[in-house]
Amino acid sequence: MSNAEPQGLSALEIRLQRESVLPDHEARRHGVTGPHIAASKFTPPAAAPEAKSEKPAKKKKKPLLETKNLHKSYRKGRLTIPVLRGVDFAAEEGKITTIIGQSGSGKSTLLHLMGTLDSPDSGEINFANTRIDKLNIRQRDALRSRAFGMIFQFYHLLPELTTLENVLTPIMISHGMWRYWAARKKFRKRAEELLEMVGLGHRVTHKPRELSGGEMQRTAIARALIAQPRILLADEPTGNLDEQTGGEIMDILKRLNREQNLTIVMVTHDNAIAEQGHETIRLTGGRVEKT
Ligand SMILES: Nc1ncnc2c1ncn2[C@@H]1O[C@H](COP(=O)(O)OP(=O)(O)OP(=O)(O)O)[C@@H](O)[C@H]1O
Numbered sequence: 001m002s003n004a005e006p007q008g009l010s011a012l013e014i015r016l017q018r019e020s021v022l023p024d025h026e027a028r029r030h031g032v033t034g035p036h037i038a039a040s041k042f043t044p045p046a047a048a049p050e051a052k053s054e055k056p057a058k059k060k061k062k063p064l065l066e067t068k069n070l071h072k073s074y075r076k077g078r079l080t081i082p083v084l085r086g087v088d089f090a091a092e093e094g095k096i097t098t099i100i101g102q103s104g105s106g107k108s109t110l111l112h113l114m115g116t117l118d119s120p121d122s123g124e125i126n127f128a129n130t131r132i133d134k135l136n137i138r139q140r141d142a143l144r145s146r147a148f149g150m151i152f153q154f155y156h157l158l159p160e161l162t163t164l165e166n167v168l169t170p171i172m173i174s175h176g177m178w179r180y181w182a183a184r185k186k187f188r189k190r191a192e193e194l195l196e197m198v199g200l201g202h203r204v205t206h207k208p209r210e211l212s213g214g215e216m217q218r219t220a221i222a223r224a225l226i227a228q229p230r231i232l233l234a235d236e237p238t239g240n241l242d243e244q245t246g247g248e249i250m251d252i253l254k255r256l257n258r259e260q261n262l263t264i265v266m267v268t269h270d271n272a273i274a275e276q277g278h279e280t281i282r283l284t285g286g287r288v289e290k291t
Pocket residue numbers: 074075076081083101102103104105106107108109110269
């Protein structure tokens with residue numbers, strides 16, 4: 001059975017690999033070789049032009065992450081609170097896109113929906129040309145752990161674990177303890193390199209309570225990068241930090257974008273921070289208003 005699908009790999013995961021959503025190493029980890037890997041590198045030959053034209057039409061780049069007419073309300077008892085009322089959002093690959101808006105305008109709601117932490121009432125969310133708003137829990141977990149990195153205002157580090165262990169948690173969860181254990185040296189090396197990269201090489205054995213706010217956010221950034229995501233979703237990553245420390249966190253994010261072409265979508269209520277992105281959108285009245 002040469003075309004048998006590898007065990008434990010859902011149709012969605014295979015599709016995501018084909019669409020190059022999941023990194024190649026994940027495909028190899030699942031033993032997926034040949035067409036699945038090749039598909040992500042394969043460029044189909046261009047179709048023969050129907051009519052001769054002097055200038056080819058300029059192709060608009062497809063966004064890596066987009067929402068179409070997204071609606072979300074919360075229900076509190078008999079009360080319905082409409083938050084998103086038809087949000088069209090697009091984040092281009094390799095860019096930093098910032099989302100700004102007043103407190104309560106739905107920034108976190110939008111980011112959580114795009115990160116598949118919650119489901120919209122209606123509308124579409126697409127990631128790398130794949131619809132992701134109707135995935136089941138297992139598919140969401142697979143997508144989040146392999147393609148998305150997330151950072152939050154309050155870091156969400158585990159207090160009992162060291163900095164290094166916190167960075168390794170996504171790998172432990174997605175690989176399971178046995179497979180993590182088998183390749184632990186490789187993963188520890190990667191975690192140490194990431195901590196070095198965010199300037200925390202000297203804090204690997206510290207626990208969160210022994211770190212400053214900026215150091216905790218650096219740890220959270222390293223943790224978000226351990227699984228080599230295609231996109232980083234950040235909810236007010238500088239919101240709990242003073243101006244200088246927030247600036248240092250922004251410098252790290254901009255360096256990641258510049259040097260590794262990492263796509264970043266970042267929520268902030270700070271105009272000065274938002275302006276450091278390539279593109280900024282404002283949420284007002286539950287819709288997007290381009291700034
Ligand atoms: N789980 C929930 N249940 C009920 N209402 C909610 C829930 N989560 C958010 N809301 C409401 O939805 C609205 C948007 O919340 P959201 O957290 O997305 O805003 P935000 O723009 O991120 O605000 P902030 O800048 O203060 O973080 C708010 O009015 C909030 O009270």
